[in-house]
Amino acid sequence: MMTVDLRSDTVTKPTQGMLEAMWSARVGDDVFGEDESINELETKAAAMFGMEAGLFCPSGTMTNQIAIKCFTQPLDELIADQTAHVYRYEGGGIAFNSAVSTRLLNGERGILTPEMIEPEINAENIHYPNTSLVVLENTVNKGGGKCYTLEQIAPIAELCRNRGLKLHLDGARICNALVHTGDKAADYGQYFDGISVCLSKGLGAPVGSVLLGSKSTIKYARRLRKVFGGGMRQAGFLAAAASYALDHHIGRLKIDHQHAHILADELGKCSWVTGVVPVETNIVLFDTVEPADVIVEKLAAKGIKCNSTDQRRVRFVTHLDVHPDQIEYTVSVLKSL
Template sequence: MAIQIDFRSDTVTKPTAGMLEAMMSAKVGDDVFGEDETVNRLEHKLAALFNMEAGLFCPSGTMSNQIAIKCFTQPMDEVICDQTAHVYRYEGGGIAYHSMASVRLLNGSRGILTPELIEPEINEANIHYPNSSLVVLENTVNKGGGACYSLAQIEPIHTLCNIKGLKLHLDGARIFNALIRTGDAARDYGKYFDGISVCLSKGLGAPVGSVLLGSAETITKAVKIRKAFGGGMRQAGFLAAAGIYTLDHHIDRLSADHHHAQALAGALGKVSYVFSVMPVDTNIVLFEVAEGFKAGSIVRQLAEKGIACNTTGPKTIRMVTHLDISSEMIDMAIENIIHLHPSVHK
């Protein structure tokens, strides 16, 4: 059966009619020359929204994260992050490849770090140790089932980094989901982070792109690194226009995705083939299958019903809600989840 309901990721969305119209009518120029006014407008819009000095439009969140890490480290430095962090697990070994830095992995609760976890792992000055130079947080935490930081949790980490002389970067892959969940204001983030990567192609629904935010000095450095990474796009305003559109139209509706995710979690918590469901804070549902069942088998059987999702391990499955998932689709998915009877040991 063809896919009818796609929970694999919030990256699978298609541009809406309004977004396509905005893209096709965008005023463009050569962005490498700094002449694409739509790109410039997107960068300025997000920088102002997060109360930071400047922004840089990049093709992906992976690129914007890796540019930031290179800006904030030197070879033989060390990056501190959670062991589930996207910058460590899912960016192709980019920290080692691009920045020649080592990584100190911590075990946060659902990927959420605290000053108490971080401080003991900051190296003292010693020729035997790498220089601890950067802490990276992820908001929301993908492997943590969409767990998110509040500003009250971020502030003491910022204070610690400031005292110890470390930079602080935010992988804001789903930052607007976190803002909807916590009620915090985007403008308050700027005073806590040296860099923020804001992804536009996940819950917000743009087809491409992420914007790195930072000081004017950081972004000047980042422009050259982006060029060296091959990320210097030309008439990129067609893509940037989608980003502007989604910022204007798709932020508030993220609460619907959160509601849909909670509904899925409620249904999954009632069926015999699910052992446990991770708490749902935003739009990601992670669950563990019960003893005797295999995650891959359940994913295949759901696919036969037209429902696509992914395994994240032999016993775990992920579902992600997004712009292209309607309430009717959620009802249909729940009906199939409840009436699915997977065989044990298959």
């Protein structure tokens, strides 16, 4: 029986090229700014996205939480979609780390518009928290990999500038969005005050995310990373893998998207599936007749690992360790379930 792991794109193993890059990494003490591989990664990522500077962190949760603390003060409020990872899956860090409240909106599969955001910006009033930050997510995890285009982002950025708000991007799967939309990474920097680029999801690096911003933002963010316990020493071995991923794994994301479309098409034909969320990137969400946990167990018995996201919703995520023969096997199982 074949095993296919569709739980997440975080389950990947380093490729041979990554391992070779890690083996030859030049390292030093990053807290002293002396790790050459980390410095190179931070410079590369910042240039790629049109930003001034970068900061390598152990996780996307840390980069997001540092950004929120950089761009807010206690008693402030941020605006995000109700599905946002920063709100749902970062352990209550917005309140704990930054003493900030959250205004949740109901976007279309997590996608916000200026028309949704503007009425939720608080007026200057002693009774209200100060609205200071908008957080977008690209791609939207709970939205089934739904993407923002730069055409959608630009008016949100203009609204934020006009109203004196900061704009942060949780770019957990930003490279998937770039491959889908055809937008240029270098065009992102003009719109955002902070961008978190995750390297351990679709790009397949073993660990890490990079926070991008202005030099002054990243200088303060580096202090916050230390306070959060994220100061790393000879972590260039990890940064070398991440640099390799940026150089070699972005273009291949289209394969993951193709695999996701194949699975979605087959699921749409299954009598035990009541609906499939339209696929754009590498996430497939589908609703089931039976409880989702029952379906997850049935698939596990056939060697297919996946997760439920609701009582009757299951998620597949394709990635670089899912190969065409595994997709064929999964399709055969779906047909027989």
